[in-house]
Amino acid sequence: MPQEGWEPPDGSWASSAARRRNMQAIKSRDTKPERLIRRLVHSQGLRYRVAAKPLPALRRTADMVFRPSKVAVFVDGCYWHGCPEHYVQPKTNPGYWSDKVARNVARDRDTDQRLNEAGWTVLRFWEHESPDACALEITATVINRRLGRS
CATH class of the missing domain: 3.40.960.10 (VSR Endonuclease)
Structure with missing residues (x-):
């Protein structure tokens, strides 16, 4: 879980910590x-x-x-x-x-x-x-x- 005040790295596709978690949870197989x-x-x-x-x-x-x-x-x-x-x-x-x-x-x-x-x-x-x-x-x-x- 990201620390308070977390910011995505420059150029990151994640606009927020919640968005990043959602996108990482999407399966690419099965x-x-x-x-x-x-x-x-x-x-x-x-x-x-x-x-x-x-x-x-x-x-x-x-x-x-x-x-x-x-x-x-x-x-x-x-x-x-x-x-x-x-x-x-x-x-x-x-x-x-x-x-x-x-x-x-x-x-x-x-x-x-x-x-x-x-x-x-x-x-x-x-x-x-x-x-x-x-x-x-x-x-x-x-x-x-x-x-x-x-």
Whole structure:
């Protein structure tokens, strides 16, 4: 817990101690949508790596990685990845957060391109999508890749 009179360091994204605690508490992996989708995919008999790098040289991790099939799955949060349906610009420090989300979106597109160029299939889902529908698409894609049907 910060000391009384705590101030964020210069250039810090935290506008207050409370904001800093809230932001640090946000999970980057094992979110509820991820866990639901993983459970459904696992129940179909598919095995995968969790929070793994599809390409070791690329400093990006996918939520689920099916290495032999070369399928990388990302379950993107609506706020952090700029969902066209649910993203709402914040009222506090909007310039910083809008730029942050724009950088995330650009990084997502770059990740997709690099993985595609390396022969991977990239599946991206929004956190609000039906876990059942996501799991069905993942299962079908992995099975088709295993059978040589892209």
